[in-house]
Amino acid sequence: GAGVSQSPSNKVTEKGKDVELRCDPISGHTALYWYRQSLGQGLEFLIYFQGNSAPDKSGLPSDRFSAERTGGSVSTLTIQRTQQEDSAVYLCASSRGASQNIQYFGAGTRLSVL
Amino acid sequence: DQQVKQNSPSLSVQEGRISILNCDYTNSMFDYFLWYKKYPAEGPTFLISISSIKDKNEDGRFTVFLNKSAKHLSLHIVPSQPGDSAVYFCAASVTGNMLTFGGGTRLMVKP
Numbered sequence: 103g104a105g106v107s108q109s110p111s112n113k114v115t116e117k118g119k120d121v122e123l124r125c126d127p128i129s130g131h132t133a134l135y136w137y138r139q140s141l142g143q144g145l146e147f148l149i150y151f152q153g154n155s156a157p158d159k160s161g162l163p164s165d166r167f168s169a170e171r172t173g174g175s176v177s178t179l180t181i182q183r184t185q186q187e188d189s190a191v192y193l194c195a196s197s198r199g200a201s202q203n204i205q206y207f208g209a210g211t212r213l214s215v216l
Numbered sequence: 217d218q219q220v221k222q223n224s225p226s227l228s229v230q231e232g233r234i235s236i237l238n239c240d241y242t243n244s245m246f247d248y249f250l251w252y253k254k255y256p257a258e259g260p261t262f263l264i265s266i267s268s269i270k271d272k273n274e275d276g277r278f279t280v281f282l283n284k285s286a287k288h289l290s291l292h293i294v295p296s297q298p299g300d301s302a303v304y305f306c307a308a309s310v311t312g313n314m315l316t317f318g319g320g321t322r323l324m325v326k327p
Contacts, residue, residue: 106259108259135314135315137315137317144305144320145307147314147316161314195315199312201311201312203250203265203311204250204262205315206262207252207259209257209258210259
């Protein structure tokens with residue numbers, strides 16, 4: 103596609119429910135990144151994929167968070183048993199490869215946990 | 217420990233004047249630096265970048281300066297336009313790895 107696509111754009115859920123956020127990177131981009139931006143905060147790194155493998159999961163805040171990438175393309179970020187502190191904008195970015203520094207971002211998914 | 221800091225949360229500039237946004241970092245391993253611009257309800261948009269082997273990179277109205285000894289970089293916008301009003305994020309990386317972002321500076325350009 104022309105850019106990084108994320109869905110849904112907005113998600114409202116109840117505390118304790120599981121949510122799945124989807125990212126479709128730019129076609130041909132092999133590296134994919136997840137970040138989140140909490141209210142009034144900067145962007146916080148969550149996880150990085152090169153192809154289908156995740157060499158860096160260091161940013162995942164707890165074991166309730168997981169992500170996968172299949173076919174070297176679409177990625178899903180799953181948050182289990184959501185908590186109110188999970189409320190944030192979740193942003194996905196992609197780049198041409200591991201050695202490429204410029205990352206291109208999607209519009210994000212705004213998650214609200216009630 | 218914030219490795220990338222933008223100490224000014226906001227900046228107001230008159231149209232046509234220069235906007236200077238500043239960023240400081242602590243990790244000497246960073247070798248690539250980027251500026252992103254963000255409008256509300258949109259993702260960050262890449263603006264300009266600089267490698268640590270350079271001290272200046274220019275692209276139209278935008279120039280990024282890097283002072284490695286001071287671990288400081290700045291973004292200059294000349295002349296500033298109302299459409300430049302947005303939140304600007306400084307980011308740094310060790311090549312190929314995740315970006316570490318500053319907290320952002322909200323720029324307001326007044327007509």
